[in-house]
Amino acid sequence: MENREVVCDDGVARCPWGVSPAEYRQYHDEEWGRPVGEENRIYEKLCLEGFQSGLSWLTILRKREGFRKAFASFDPAVVATFDDGDVESLLRDPSIVRHRGKIEATIANARGVIELRSGPTSLAGLVWAHEVPVRKAPLSTSDLVGSTPGSKALSKQLRQYGFRFVGPTTVYAAMQSLGVVNDHLQGCHFRAVALAERARFSPPT
Secondary structure, three states: OOOOOEEOOOOOEEOHHHOOOHHHHHHHHHOOOOOOOOHHHHHHHHHHHHHHOOOOHHHHHHOHHHHHHHOHHHOHHHHOOOOHHHHHHHOOOOOOOOOHHHHHHHHHHHHHHHHHHOOOOOHHHHHHOOOOOOOOOOOOHHHOOOOOHHHHHHHHHHHHOOOOOOOHHHHHHHHHHOOOOOOOOOOOHHHHHHHHHHHHOOOOO
């Protein structure tokens, strides 16, 4: 069944979406589901998932370096200072997705990260507070969900700090990628890889 793991040309079993093209395979093998604690990377992923809304994730992966250049390597302290002139400049930049609302959301999200720093937690701590404990592994992509009570709660908290384009589905996609939940299929080789990395990882608070 195509919604189960696929044994690829290199003999390694992968989630079906991670077989091809090459960008998907690399992202699946090296990044998706691996635990991330660095604030800048978490901020980046939330923003990129927002840019992906209505588009293919492949489009985002292929423009990722353009996004990083345009948004100062997703340094919240820098992006938080962007003004209307920067927005207009970014709207002329073909290396990113030129969507005013999503560009403005990236700036608003940076300011949210800064606001979080002044409180009792950080963006990283807030996200990891919603970690999904180890549970029964999904057998097929049919077992996966688009959002969870945890992603809905995190979405609500992020919006309270001014974050935009962080609906429950967008947030859950980020949680999957950041290793907050491990949604590699049971038969995928990289499920065990992600679990081993999580065992060595200390979640931020």
